[in-house]
Structure formats: C-alpha cells, structure tokens
Amino acid sequence: MKIAVMPGDGIGPEVTAQAVKVLKAVVGDARPLELVEAAIGQAGIDAAGDPLPAATSEIARKADAILFGSAGMPGDEAIPFMMRPGASLLRLRKELGLFANFRPAFLFPELIGASTLKPEVVDGLDLMILRELTGDVYFGEPRGSGVNANGEREAFNTMRYAESEIERIAHVAFRTARTRSGKLCSVDKANVLEVMQLWREVVTRVGLDYPDVELTHLFVDAAAMQLMRAPRQFDVIVTGNIFGDILSDAAAMLTGSIGMLPSASMAAGSFGLYEPVHGTAPDIAGKNLANPLASILSMAMMLRQSFDQAGNANRVERAVRRVLADGLRTGDIFQPGCHRVGTEEMGDAVVAALDAQEALAGLRMAVN
Numbered sequence: 001m002k003i004a005v006m007p008g009d010g011i012g013p014e015v016t017a018q019a020v021k022v023l024k025a026v027v028g029d030a031r032p033l034e035l036v037e038a039a040i041g042q043a044g045i046d047a048a049g050d051p052l053p054a055a056t057s058e059i060a061r062k063a064d065a066i067l068f069g070s071a072g073m074p075g076d077e078a079i080p081f082m083m084r085p086g087a088s089l090l091r092l093r094k095e096l097g098l099f100a101n102f103r104p105a106f107l108f109p110e111l112i113g114a115s116t117l118k119p120e121v122v123d124g125l126d127l128m129i130l131r132e133l134t135g136d137v138y139f140g141e142p143r144g145s146g147v148n149a150n151g152e153r154e155a156f157n158t159m160r161y162a163e164s165e166i167e168r169i170a171h172v173a174f175r176t177a178r179t180r181s182g183k184l185c186s187v188d189k190a191n192v193l194e195v196m197q198l199w200r201e202v203v204t205r206v207g208l209d210y211p212d213v214e215l216t217h218l219f220v221d222a223a224a225m226q227l228m229r230a231p232r233q234f235d236v237i238v239t240g241n242i243f244g245d246i247l248s249d250a251a252a253m254l255t256g257s258i259g260m261l262p263s264a265s266m267a268a269g270s271f272g273l274y275e276p277v278h279g280t281a282p283d284i285a286g287k288n289l290a291n292p293l294a295s296i297l298s299m300a301m302m303l304r305q306s307f308d309q310a311g312n313a314n315r316v317e318r319a320v321r322r323v324l325a326d327g328l329r330t331g332d333i334f335q336p337g338c339h340r341v342g343t344e345e346m347g348d349a350v351v352a353a354l355d356a357q358e359a360l361a362g363l364r365m366a367v368n
C-alpha cells in the first residue's frame, strides 16, 4: 500500500496525523504500508518555491492513493492564481484527472442534536453528493482580469463543460445510484446557462442507458432550498464543480459540522485522493482544536475505494461511531453532557476503539 501523504497548511497537518495514526493501527502488520510524505501548499513554496512542487507530483503519480490535509491561507487571493497555496490542490486534481468527487453526507445518530436541522428532518440522513471536479468555472478558459473599454477594471471566468466531461461524470453518477437506492438527482442551472442546458441534455441522454435509475432534475437554487427543507428526499446528487463545492459545505451542517465530512476524488480506476471537505481553518490552526474525524473517515474511504479493504474501512467507521457514542466531542460538535477532547485525543480514542474491537474479536474466537 503506497500512500502519498500531503498534510498541507493550517489544520491539515494536525488532522492528517490522526488519520495516519488510525491507518497504521487498522492495517497493522497485515499489509506492508509505505507512507511517503510530500510538501504541498505553503510547505511546497517553502521547500521548492512552488505550492505544487514537481517532486510532489512525481510522488503522487507513483502512489496508489493520496491522503491530503488541506491547503490555502487567508490572503491567498492576492497571489497569482497558479502560485497560490490553495491552487496546488486544483492543479493536482487536474494533473491526476481526478474528475469524480464523492462527498457523502452521513449523519451519525449520536450527532442528531448537533445538526442544524430538527431531528425528525435529518434522522437517518445518508446522501452522496457527486461533484464533477476538473471542469466548470474552476478551469474554463478564458479567465483573467484587465481594464475594459471604459477604462474600468474587470475580471472574468468561464463556465465551460465539454459533452464528454458531462458524460463521464453522469455514468459514474448512474452507476453510484445503482449501488444505493436507485435515485439520482442532477442539479444544474439550465434555466439560465447554456452550459447547464448541455449538462441537463447529456445527463438525460446518458440516463437512457440506466432505465432502472430514477432520474430527476433540480435547479441549484431550488436544490439548496430542498436540501435545507427535506434532505432525506435525496440519495445521490450529481452536479458541476462550483455547485458541488457550495452544496457540500451546506450539507456538512446537516451532519453536525464541516469537521465530519470526508471525500474521495477518483480518476478512472482505483487511484484516488482522499481529503476532508473542510479547509485549513486558520482560526483554530495549531491549537489542537480541529475535529480529525473527516480526515479519519476520508482515510476509511481510501481503504475501501483504493485498496479494496471494505472490512478495515467498516472497522474504522465503527470505531468513529464508538467514540461518538462514548460522548467524546471536539468543540465543533460539542453538546452539553459530552466530554470535550482535542484533535490528538480524538485520534487516540479512535485507535483505542479499534483495539477494543480487536480484543472483543479475540475473545469471541477464544470462546468459540
């Protein structure tokens, strides 16, 4: 198992360290684990004068999977786009062709009181946002800024999708819906944007190959409203890059905190980049306050999707559920009556819960 570890900026190194700790505990001696750390974001600038150093891209290409923390800091916007610490992630996604971004919004029953919605509205929430990740206004050309004919400063980006890009994410979406409830909602803005008219047309056409999947369409503004009103009406949502970015942060709050939302960014095969949906959280960085569970749960997605280790992934998810059931909470998911812990203590508790699972399994074997 060759894994590139890219901690990045802000809370990235803090939460990634916990995911690595849990990874080592769950894999144990069963499989050789090769972890190669690579500099990205500000660390890349410090090491090689580039937020995505060539050496980091090389490590990424040779790995089976990437465990990513987060990148970018306040003030980034003043730096030219390609040199921003935060842009390192966009460049990496594009370089590696990571077009399919899975962002599951799953509510652990123990956190029902931490959700921003009423318990009866979110109870049992388990939805999958599939975000297209290498197209759209993030990468569309032309982009830039300058002075217009009136002598006024202006800036512009281009929302752009090629038919083939929509087709390939649509196929992933329909296949994903098949493995879940068979319901797929495509989110666009076809009432206003040509590019989204194409999106709707192509998704609808691809859908003819999947007659067993029930396809619906929503405009993104209505989708945002429905997500807050009655989120359980959704199972799989497929959408473009920018709408997916926004809807997934919103969905995070239904699960209690942005610190709970993992993600997997996949290319065509089993290679993937796994990262929490949250950013570098400069306001709490370096204080042992960050919730590491999104990072730990991203690592579980890595075990399942890149290494075919569903058993180990389930064990990690069960261990997370155990620590929540035991009342352990970082500040972002704190509820009265619970026990407040820091980033490291939360990671240690997940490892202890894994050990307890193992001890119990050993005991069962001995009894039988």
Ligand SMILES: NC(=O)c1ccc[n+]([C@@H]2O[C@H](COP(=O)([O-])OP(=O)(O)OC[C@H]3O[C@@H](n4cnc5c(N)ncnc54)[C@H](O)[C@@H]3O)[C@@H](O)[C@H]2O)c1
Binding pocket: 011, 015, 069, 070, 071, 072, 073, 074, 076, 086, 089, 258, 259, 275, 276, 277, 278, 279, 280, 281, 282, 283, 284, 289, 290, 291, 292, 294, 332
């Ligand atoms: N994948 C990434 O690398 C990624 C994702 C989003 C934002 N960013 C970058 O991060 C920087 C900060 O962005 P932002 O402030 O808009 O978003 P953010 O997600 O970093 O923080 C938003 C809020 O959520 C809180 N938060 C985030 N993660 C948390 C965690 N694990 N535990 C507890 N609280 C948590 C923060 O303290 C903050 O109050 C920016 O430079 C942005 O570009 C990077």
Ligand SMILES: CC(C)[C@H](C(=O)O)[C@@H](O)C(=O)O
Binding pocket: 071, 072, 086, 087, 089, 090, 245, 277, 279
């Ligand atoms: C940091 C930023 C470039 C990134 C994005 O916009 O894709 C982030 O917000 C995310 O959700 O992964």
Ligand SMILES: [Mg+2]
Binding pocket: 245, 246, 249, 277
């Ligand atoms: Mg985002």
